[in-house]
Amino acid sequence: MELAAALSSVAPVLQAAENAGPALTAPGAAALAVGLAALGAGIAERGIGAAAMGAIAENEDLFGRGLIMTVLPETLVILALVVVFVV
Amino acid sequence: MSVRTEGSSNYEYVTARVRSRRAKLFDEDDYRKLVRMGPSEIARFMEETEYETEMNALGARHSGIDLVEYALNENLAKHFDDLLTWSEGPLYGYIANYLRKFDTWNVKTLIRGVYTDADREDIQDDLIRTGEFSDDFLDRLADATSIEELVELLENTIFGEPLADAFSDYESEGVLVPLENAVDRAFYAHLMDDIGTPEPDTPTALYREFLQAEIDFRNVRNALRIARSGADIDPAAYFMEGGRLFRAEEIRQLASNTEELVARIRESTYGDDLADALEDLEDADSLIGFEHALDSALLEYSQKLSNRYPLSVCPVLSYVLAKEREIENIRAIARGREAGLSVDEIETELVQ
CATH class of the missing domain: 1.20.1690.10 (V-type ATP synthase subunit C domain)
Known part of the structure; x- marks a missing residue:
């Protein structure tokens, strides 16, 4: 008896959740994609940046090249940004 | 006894710097030129290279081949200290363990210096100031006047126990071999710690x-x-x-x-x-x-x-070895030219 009462009180809540659609909307998923790509780029840049700083410390002429190498993974984020316009 | 610092290893930074420095070492052409120079020319050549700072700093106190030799040691110590300054985490431990090689060199120099009653100044000149021992500690060691005192000072280092064990042999036989052997063995025994x-x-x-x-x-x-x-x-x-x-x-x-x-x-x-x-x-x-x-x-x-x-850590070790070889090669050339050896003879002494 009590169980049935409890179920009937929960049921409308479950139905409401179904009506709300997916937990993650398309723009939300796109935002997540960009965020994850940026995180990946950050991890990649950590190593490259450290190595670039080492190289620049030894030879200052390498500044330009070091800078370019360091920001190369940033292209990942730009590609991920395309997703935002596609959805 | 191991050395530990916080954090993870920063291999990227250290290897980038080390590779750059390795590329700047003397190549075959430089050696070919050096072998054909006289002692004073060698000194002048060194002043225009990597060793400029050390040659100028030591120029007032030493001259000729001695100057070259002390400049080489000083430069070696500077570069290897840099390695320790840059590195963090486990990498620091590996490098520090390997650089204890110079602690063994220093301990042996000190023992020999005390044994032959050399001047404090002379002993200090011959020390290579890198490795685990601090400058202060090395200075205190150089102040020691007897081998017993040295052994006591070294008590808390990795060399302490082996040296104390070997000391009785030294006392009974009067030769340095047991002491030096103990130092070497202590180094190799701790090389693979960690x-x-x-x-x-x-x-x-x-x-x-x-x-x-x-x-x-x-x-x-x-x-x-x-x-x-x-x-x-x-x-x-x-x-x-x-x-x-x-x-x-x-x-x-x-x-x-x-x-x-x-x-x-x-x-x-x-x-x-x-x-x-x-x-x-x-x-x-x-x-x-x-x-x-x-x-x-x-x-x-x-x-x-x-x-x-x-x-x-391999690129770092490779650099340490290459740098040591360079120092040994230049020393061989300088000493060889001073002694009047022929070009061929000196060339057989070089390791590349």
């Missing part, structure tokens, strides 16, 4: 392999020297633990028989690298060629490792 038995084919495993190769080569060298000199010394007493090639009992038997020893090395993993050198050894009278071959085999091996695992 490494344990890593997974095969990881950078740490290769580091271990490299250290084993170094110990093996050291053992081969000692065994051959004892065999050649015909001295009545027990080779097992000079045996370093930790290598892969021999065990202590074997070396006693092998040292008395050069042919067997050569056969043994040829069958080992180092056989291919040392093939040419072994042939030379069989028909040559001197060990110099073979010892140089061992040095360059180790150098090549370290280079191979550093290419296989770019982000590991």
